[in-house]
Amino acid sequence: SKGAFTSLYEYIPRMRKSDQLADICWENLGFSLVPTDQMYLSKCSAGGNFSKGGLRPYGNIELSPASGVLNYGQGLFEGLKAYRKEDGSIVLFRPMENASRMVQGAERMCMPAPTVEQFVEAVKLTVLANKRWVPPVGKGSLYIRPLLIGSGAILGVAPAPEYTFLIYVSPVGNYFKGLLAPINLIVENDFHRATPGGTGGVKTIGNYAAVMKAQSAAKAKGFSDVLYLDAVHNKYLEEASSSNIFLVKGNTISTPSINGTILPGITRKSIIEVARIHGYEVEERLISIDELPEADEVFCTGTAVVVSPVGSITYLGKKISYGGESGGVGIVSKQLYSSLTNLQMGLTEDKLGWTVEL
Numbered sequence: 001s002k003g004a005f006t007s008l009y010e011y012i013p014r015m016r017k018s019d020q021l022a023d024i025c026w027e028n029l030g031f032s033l034v035p036t037d038q039m040y041l042s043k044c045s046a047g048g049n050f051s052k053g054g055l056r057p058y059g060n061i062e063l064s065p066a067s068g069v070l071n072y073g074q075g076l077f078e079g080l081k082a083y084r085k086e087d088g089s090i091v092l093f094r095p096m097e098n099a100s101r102m103v104q105g106a107e108r109m110c111m112p113a114p115t116v117e118q119f120v121e122a123v124k125l126t127v128l129a130n131k132r133w134v135p136p137v138g139k140g141s142l143y144i145r146p147l148l149i150g151s152g153a154i155l156g157v158a159p160a161p162e163y164t165f166l167i168y169v170s171p172v173g174n175y176f177k178g179l180l181a182p183i184n185l186i187v188e189n190d191f192h193r194a195t196p197g198g199t200g201g202v203k204t205i206g207n208y209a210a211v212m213k214a215q216s217a218a219k220a221k222g223f224s225d226v227l228y229l230d231a232v233h234n235k236y237l238e239e240a241s242s243s244n245i246f247l248v249k250g251n252t253i254s255t256p257s258i259n260g261t262i263l264p265g266i267t268r269k270s271i272i273e274v275a276r277i278h279g280y281e282v283e284e285r286l287i288s289i290d291e292l293p294e295a296d297e298v299f300c301t302g303t304a305v306v307v308s309p310v311g312s313i314t315y316l317g318k319k320i321s322y323g324g325e326s327g328g329v330g331i332v333s334k335q336l337y338s339s340l341t342n343l344q345m346g347l348t349e350d351k352l353g354w355t356v357e358l
């Protein structure tokens, strides 16, 4: 046979006509995989363009043992969410941002990428085909996971000869336990997530494998996640394993600037804009670890984590706590969380044009 999965998959339209919800328990969804009905798949050869692609039943895919992604980590992913509104319609949040981030990441990873239009169309198609899996209002969201992988076989270190763009979805609730429950971070002193000139600034799969050792050790000690420092000085804040970080001090909100080692989060970017609209001064700059004790509030942002208030940060055995009001959640974190999620869920008028209705 020719490539990895030619002819194995055919376009099998099995769109469900029913608008009924899937028959699962919608209470207490966490962030774990729930298999859904359909996934999207499109392929292209190196130097080519992605074909239209299509839906097929959700399930395993076949890959050559020599595929670029399995051997050399040539792969990118994205993450975005769809929410159900009171009137039953479904909204996506800034899908074009994910599409263009994939285009930029693909350039870094020597991969062809779907166009922004192709990406957004494919996301819409996949969500509509899995409509019954979008949780009811207030129960969570449909997490959308686009993947771009070097699926073609290659033995030496080089870009794969064939690429696969696929999208699957899963209903999710909170990433960390409990809504707006403060998380406890530990600053990592020995391991780094990213280095200058490396791939920290793109959403490549390897960035996530690289953090697992430190993350597992932190979890074993009872922490929610790890906060990474820059690899050159071991001094400046970078981000957590799957989210960006923000510090609040008075009316000023600071976050590490995008410099190649920081993942350019879409929630990060959105929170910066929302905070400015609320009248906060927002600075993107180098933030030293020494600034942590002076912060009034700290929070993390990400598609999966949304806005997660930080209850404490432990560094070299010393614990800095952030009290805040209403059960340890700072007022700024809470305000920004509400503003953002109300927009994402279509509860407030979208003056920024960030939501896309299906």
Ligand code: COI
Pocket (backbone or CB within 6 Å): 078, 079, 080, 208, 242, 243, 302, 303, 304, 305
């Ligand atoms: C997301 O927020 O979508 C992420 O990329 C985090 C993911 C690793 C769970």
